[in-house]
Amino acid sequence: MSFRFCYRENAAIPRLAWCASITKGNDTVVVEHGPWVERATTFFVEGAWLGDFCKGKLRDSEVLLGSGGTLNSSEVFFFPATYPTERLHSVCNGNTLYISNSFCYLLEVSSLQLLDDYGFYETDFFSILRGHNKAVTSVPLDRKHRVTLHYHDGIAIDRDLTQRRIPRPAPPVFTNYTGYIDYLTEIIHAIYDNATDTARAIRYTPLSSLSTGYDSPACTALAKSIGCTEAITFIDSRHGHMEDATDIAKALEVTLLPVKREAYFELHQYPEAEFLATGNGGDDVVYAPLSTTLEKRLFIKGDFGDGLWNVTTKNVDNHRYGRSTTGGLGGSMSEFRLRVGFLNLPIPLLTMYRRPELNKISLSNEMSKFRLGGWYDRPIPRRMAEEAGVPRQAFGTIKKAVTQPMWIAGNIPALFTETSWDDFLRFRESKIRFGPHGRDTARRMVEEVRVRLFRKIRYGTLGWYLSKTRLRSVIEMFNLDVPRPGSGTRSGREYSLVFHWAIEKTRKRYASTGLKMISHSD
Numbered sequence: 001m002s003f004r005f006c007y008r009e010n011a012a013i014p015r016l017a018w019c020a021s022i023t024k025g026n027d028t029v030v031v032e033h034g035p036w037v038e039r040a041t042t043f044f045v046e047g048a049w050l051g052d053f054c055k056g057k058l059r060d061s062e063v064l065l066g067s068g069g070t071l072n073s074s075e076v077f078f079f080p081a082t083y084p085t086e087r088l089h090s091v092c093n094g095n096t097l098y099i100s101n102s103f104c105y106l107l108e109v110s111s112l113q114l115l116d117d118y119g120f121y122e123t124d125f126f127s128i129l130r131g132h133n134k135a136v137t138s139v140p141l142d143r144k145h146r147v148t149l150h151y152h153d154g155i156a157i158d159r160d161l162t163q164r165r166i167p168r169p170a171p172p173v174f175t176n177y178t179g180y181i182d183y184l185t186e187i188i189h190a191i192y193d194n195a196t197d198t199a200r201a202i203r204y205t206p207l208s209s210l211s212t213g214y215d216s217p218a219c220t221a222l223a224k225s226i227g228c229t230e231a232i233t234f235i236d237s238r239h240g241h242m243e244d245a246t247d248i249a250k251a252l253e254v255t256l257l258p259v260k261r262e263a264y265f266e267l268h269q270y271p272e273a274e275f276l277a278t279g280n281g282g283d284d285v286v287y288a289p290l291s292t293t294l295e296k297r298l299f300i301k302g303d304f305g306d307g308l309w310n311v312t313t314k315n316v317d318n319h320r321y322g323r324s325t326t327g328g329l330g331g332s333m334s335e336f337r338l339r340v341g342f343l344n345l346p347i348p349l350l351t352m353y354r355r356p357e358l359n360k361i362s363l364s365n366e367m368s369k370f371r372l373g374g375w376y377d378r379p380i381p382r383r384m385a386e387e388a389g390v391p392r393q394a395f396g397t398i399k400k401a402v403t404q405p406m407w408i409a410g411n412i413p414a415l416f417t418e419t420s421w422d423d424f425l426r427f428r429e430s431k432i433r434f435g436p437h438g439r440d441t442a443r444r445m446v447e448e449v450r451v452r453l454f455r456k457i458r459y460g461t462l463g464w465y466l467s468k469t470r471l472r473s474v475i476e477m478f479n480l481d482v483p484r485p486g487s488g489t490r491s492g493r494e495y496s497l498v499f500h501w502a503i504e505k506t507r508k509r510y511a512s513t514g515l516k517m518i519s520h521s522d
Contacts, residue, residue: 017102299342
């Protein structure tokens with residue numbers, strides 16, 4: 001007998017969500033899915049990759065946007081996005097294994113719950129910022145279960161539910177700017193061809209984001225080659241600076257779609273919840289008002305541009321696995337993306353494991369006229385934008401940010417709508433009143449020290465002093481400069497249930513699942 005997929009469409013769940021159920025010794029893999037998931041006899045997918053869509057060879061592609069699965073006679077394969085902002089989740093309960101592209105979906109299907117007294121879920125999810133090779137790979141649930149987190153590489157599962165890792169093909173080594181840009185252009189065109197294939201039920205058209213920073217003008221310049229004519233732009237930033245990307249848009253011949261970064265305060269139904277439920281900080285809640293705009297879009301962004309393209313004279317070999325010192329990399333968009341129905345194309349993240357080589361290119365003689373000096377210097381995206389016609393003075397002069405970092409903000413209530421915060425307070429009161437909360441005091445104290453060090457290194461003078469000494473390598477070795485959420489600290493204990501609240505709100509959208517276990521032996 002050979003494995004086969006049995007598809008069950010559920011129009012009541014998010015459009016791009018899916019969950020597969022595999023029972024030990026059974027050849028039928030049941031896949032429940034939202035209405036926009038693409039299905040074929042030997043594969044299913046909510047995403048785009050390099051290659052002919054109809055052949056469904058997800059395994060052979062070095063880039064996959066979204067996620068999906070394939071099979072052969074003896075194994076079934078599941079693949080997460082190749083960039084670390086999204087992941088797959090699996091749990092084994094008795095003789096059945098469940099795997100899904102949504103953490104909330106998996107919880108609802110398996111009838112499992114978060115541990116009320118475990119305050120480190122966000123800390124565990126944030127560990128991906130140390131690089132996918134150093135990330136926490138499982139988190140605890142009730143009844144002594146653990147959810148396994150799958151990043152980057154594929155998973156093969158046989159009839160005995162034995163799992164093995166499927167390494168992803170690696171991008172080539174880059175030795176010069178032209179070779180790098182040619183590769184990115186080729187990749188973007190291949191993804192676009194796949195995402196718009198006529199055999200698809202749902203096709204995705206390009207839409208970019210645009211600001212006056214470095215990364216989005218460069219990515220928009222590349223996206224022009226696949227017919228991108230529109231770009232979302234936030235008209236204000238986190239630090240009070242007003243954004244005006246008009247000159248950049250004019251040079252790149254794109255139409256701007258303006259939005260205020262705090263427009264989500266005007267929304268109802270707890271807009272923060274689906275972003276916080278990813279465990280990746282909730283930064284991307286500013287995109288919540290754009291749900292209609294993003295439908296059926298290939299959304300081109302500059303996530304990780306600061307980590308990949310910023311020039312440095314220091315050793316960056318330990319950045320080989322996508323290590324980030326800047327934040328969530330757009331990682332809190334996954335539940336929002338599955339509900340709305342769009343694909344993320346974070347161009348810098350496509351080559352995140354080539355940081356050392358790209359830094360050498362940035363420091364090479366061929367890039368000298370595009371190096372401006374100072375801490376905010378990214379010659380690769382500057383050259384990309386300037387050679388596309390963007391004036392030098394129009395971008396890359398002041399570091400701005402539009403996302404909402406709820407994971408580190410000192411005044412978290414001010415980042416919530418009034419309705420959401422009041423609801424959270426009621427939720428927290430019920431949890432504290434009727435059950436234990438806040439175990440692992442020792443770990444909380446350790447996290448307190450690490451978070452305080454991170455803030456002093458990132459936002460204070462400590463980072464500057466350390467950069468002048470040999471201690472900088474020690475800081476990087478122990479990842480003290482990598483962001484850590486305050487919810488895992490002793491002082492942030494009162495906010496550690498925000499994630500639990502967000503999960504409770506978001507998992508309700510999966511309540512209609514037909515895979516939900518009525519009873520199951522452990």
